Amino acid sequence: MSTVAHNEEGRGDMTEETQVVPDTGELSQIKEVEFREDRLVFNIGLTEDLIERISEGLAKFHKGRQWYWGDFWAELRNSGYEWTDHIPWDSSDRPIISLSRANTWLMVRDKFLPDDRIYKNLRFSHYEAVRSLENVGAHDILNAADGAKISVQELEEVVRGMKDKPEKPKKPKVIVCAHCDRPAFDDLPCTGCMLDVATREFKKTLEDIKYGEQAPPPPEWVIEICDRALGCDEIT
């Protein structure tokens, strides 16, 4: 597959990525760097001359070269150069890639170093979509996205859905129970009332034992236990 994205002149819409198969054209003249599909491999350290040639070559690509840009900027930064000096500008001296967008690309690049770019069906924008997730989670999602071959838009939806998950439920509010006047949690059954029900049931059982017509009648010691329990403040 190839597109003509790299032939566009002027300011492109950088929010849109065009999938391109490497067609490095003039870049292939630069023997010091390998322009692989998803990465740049620098065979020597940067020099002013090399930086100039890469800048010129890459400036022709306004879309779909985020890995190249990211790796180039990172190499500049890591070699002590001011990488922002090499964000491409158009003929009217306006940035073709905004600084914030360039920062995002570099951040995605740093999060997914060349050896992490292992998903054959995904492109840079997929990685960009999960950049805010922690690493393990991001790779789990990318792995699934790769298997299902989902679009960047679908992946963005998934990530949004993950972020919209409700926070842990807030602490229940303490109220005074309208039935028993004891403290209770709002929206939860009142433990005071439940205790009252249990106590009434227990008392009824004791009374059944003591006064129920049984043959033979309960032994003395059972009556004594019932009396003690029935006389207890807790269950009167």
Ligand SMILES: [Zn+2]
């Ligand atoms: Zn209650």
